[in-house]
Amino acid sequence: MRLNEQYQELLRLEKEINHRLKSGTDFQKIKELMLDLARDKAYSRLKTKENHLIMLECFFTIWLAEKKKLPELGIETDIFYQVYGLKDIERKYRKIQYCGLRIENDLPDEYCEQIIEDLMDEKISGLAIGKVVVFETKKREDNILRIAQWLRRKGDILNALLLVQYGNEAFPDQEKLLREEAEIWLSGQQEERAAELLNRIRSLSQETRKSNKKIRQVAGDD
Numbered sequence: 001m002r003l004n005e006q007y008q009e010l011l012r013l014e015k016e017i018n019h020r021l022k023s024g025t026d027f028q029k030i031k032e033l034m035l036d037l038a039r040d041k042a043y044s045r046l047k048t049k050e051n052h053l054i055m056l057e058c059f060f061t062i063w064l065a066e067k068k069k070l071p072e073l074g075i076e077t078d079i080f081y082q083v084y085g086l087k088d089i090e091r092k093y094r095k096i097q098y099c100g101l102r103i104e105n106d107l108p109d110e111y112c113e114q115i116i117e118d119l120m121d122e123k124i125s126g127l128a129i130g131k132v133v134v135f136e137t138k139k140r141e142d143n144i145l146r147i148a149q150w151l152r153r154k155g156d157i158l159n160a161l162l163l164v165q166y167g168n169e170a171f172p173d174q175e176k177l178l179r180e181e182a183e184i185w186l187s188g189q190q191e192e193r194a195a196e197l198l199n200r201i202r203s204l205s206q207e208t209r210k211s212n213k214k215i216r217q218v219a220g221d222d
Helices: 003-022 027-038 041-046 051-069 086-104 109-121 126-136 140-153 157-170 175-187 191-219
Strands: none
Touching: 003 027, 003 041, 003 051, 003 086, 027 041, 027 051, 051 086, 051 126, 086 109, 086 126, 086 140, 109 140, 126 140, 126 157, 140 157, 140 175, 157 175, 175 191
């Protein structure tokens, strides 16, 4: 595809997507939009090249994951809440990205608190935060942990849990993330779930000690 043809196809796609999103973002309409775009050859070529389409693809991935998990928790909103076009998708995406970067770069607390409150006002799920933070930041585990702790302090316990659970799925056997999830369950008086996580931590610690002992033996230090 020549550059001019690619540009014209992108304009066509953006116009169509904006029209579809403006008409509504309920389950059926997002499902139909995903299916129609999957059949569009130009979209298939451009979805990994153009920023707006890359972000839209990310939102589709988040939306699919949310629909499997959020309804059973009583959460009716999803990542397309108050999205009426591609500009709204970029706005939401950038807010999550900037949140991760502010945390990662140790900006003053007032700047971090502001962006956390923005995410809460936008009803952005912990699951959505996790996916973008993993994709857009370097200190991914630390950023997930610290954002979850911020959400807890602001009283958004459910999204803190969703975020740290996503972290534990993305980065298995990270003690700090396991411990954070255990603390959240304990705060909700869910001792059995907390105990399962704490047992995993103890098991990991034992494995680490055994591994270190073997290393010392091989090195001749034991």
